[in-house]
Amino acid sequence: MYIVMATPECAPVAKAGGLGDFVHGLSRELASHGHQVDIILPKYDCLRYDRVQDMETYHSDLWVPFYDRAVHCDVERGEVDGLQCFFVDAHSEHGFFNRGAIYGDADDPDRFTFFSHAILSFLLAAGKRPDIIHCNEWQTGLVPVLLFERYAAMGLDRTRVCYSLHNLGHQGWTTPHVLHMNGLDAGRLMVPDRLQDPGNPGAVNLMKGGIVFSNFVTTVSPRYAWEIQHTEQGMGLQGVLRTHDRKFGGVLNGIDTNTWNPATDAFIPVPYDANHLADKGANKTALRNRLGLVDAAKPIVAVISRLDRQKGIELIRHGIDFSLEQGAQFVLLGSAQDPAVNAQFWEAKKVLQESADAHLELGYDEELSHLIYAGADMILIPSVYEPCGLTQMIAMRYGCVPIVRRVGGLADTVFDANYNDRPFEERNGYVFDELSFDGLESAMKRAIGLWWEYPDYFRQLRLNGMRMDNSWARPAQDYLSIYEHIRVR
C-alpha cells in the first residue's frame, strides 16, 4: 500500500512533542512491512538538519494557490532514519516556515492551511497517487476538505483519508478567511454539519473539517476515544464525534522500540536491560553528576513534559515539594510555550538553585531526556487530560515506574500496584483519580514508600513495566486494517 503521512511534526527532525514520535514510529513500522510511506512536512528553518540525510531538491516548480494568486514552493527530499521525507519550502513574503519554532504564531491557521494545500498540489504535480493520506491534528484538517472539494476531481480520486486526533485542546479555531485563502466556498462550508464551530457560529473549526471530510477518524487511545465523545474532554466536538461514530475509533499508540531501548541507547553512558537491571544505577549516578545532584541513597522522581495546562502544572509543582518532603530527589525537563507558565517555572528554579536534591531544566533537550529516563526511578504524569501519553511507556521501558492520573491513555497503560484486579505481573505503576494535591500525594506516597521499604517489590514493578509490549507492532496492524477498510480497490 502507498501511504502519505501529512504532518507538522516528525521525530527527530521536527518534534515539539508526542506527535513527532507518533509519525516517526508508525511510519517505520509500516515501512518495515514493505509499505511505501512518504512523510510530508514543512521545511522549517528550525529543522534538525543534522538528522536529515541526502537532502536534495525534488520538485522545484510547485505553485500553490493563495487567495487569487499562487505562491512558489520547492519540495526537498531527504531521509530521516531510513524514512523518505518531503519538505515543503514556501517562497512567500510571509516566511511561513521561517519562524524559529514549529508552532506559536498568530497566523498558524494561515501557515498550516497553506501547508495542507501544498501537500495536495505537490501530490498532483508530482504524479503521486497514494492509496491513503494519513492526516494529523488540526494543522492538516483542511487536507480531506480540499481533497473532496477540489483535488478528487483533478485526479486524486482514488485517495482516501485517515485522520488522527492527538489533542482536542487545539482544534484550529480561526475565521473564514482561510477558506477564501484556499479557494474554498465559505457559503457551502460554514454550516453546522461542515466546518462551522459548534460553539461559535462565526468561527471555522479546522479539526471539525478534518473529522467530517475524512473516511476514517482515530484518536490515540480507546479511553480517550470514549472521553471525547461522552465528556467535556471533547471540548465542544462531542456531538460531532458521536454523529460520525461509525467511522471513529481509538487505537492505542506505540513507541519506537529501537529509539527507546536502554540496551542500545547511544545517549546513555551504560546500557542495560531487564537481565542487567543493576547497571541502571550507573546511569543514575551520571544523571546526578550532569545535573549537580548529590549522590545519595535516595530515589529520583522525574517529570519530562511540555509545560502546558493539560499536563497538570499545579500538581507538577506540588510534586517537587512533596518529593523532597518524602526524602526523594526531583528532576524536571520541561518546555513552556506560555510565557506566564515559563516565568512560574523559572521562579521555582531560582528557589531551588542551591538544592542538592532538585534540578529543573527548562527547555527542550532530546538527549537529556534519554538520560533522565535511564537514571530516574519514577516518572510523574499528573495530567488533567491525556490523549495517550508516551512518556509513561518510554519510562517503563527504562525501568522507571510511572505515577499517573487515571485519564485517557494513561488509564489504558498503567495499572496500579495495589488497587487492581490484574495479575501481579501486569501491574506496573501507581494511579490516582482526583485532580488534587491529596490525590497526587496518595499515589506518590505509596510509590516512594515502596522504594524505601520494599526494594525487591519495587524492582519487580520495574521489571513488569520493562516486559510490557508497547511497541508499534499491534497498533500498526490496526492502522493497516483501517487503511484496508477505506481504500479503493
Ligand SMILES: Nc1ncnc2c1ncn2[C@@H]1O[C@H](COP(=O)(O)OP(=O)(O)O[C@H]2O[C@H](CO)[C@@H](O)[C@H](O)[C@H]2O)[C@@H](O)[C@H]1O
Ligand atoms: N522538554 C522536553 N525535552 C525533550 N523531550 C521532551 C520534552 N518534553 C516532552 N518531551 C518528549 O516529547 C514526547 C511527549 O510525548 P507525550 O505523548 O507525552 O506528549 P504530547 O502531549 O506532546 O503529545 C500529544 O500527542 C501524543 C501522540 O499521539 C499523545 O500521546 C499525547 O497524549 C498528546 O498530548 C516524549 O517523547 C517526551 O520524551
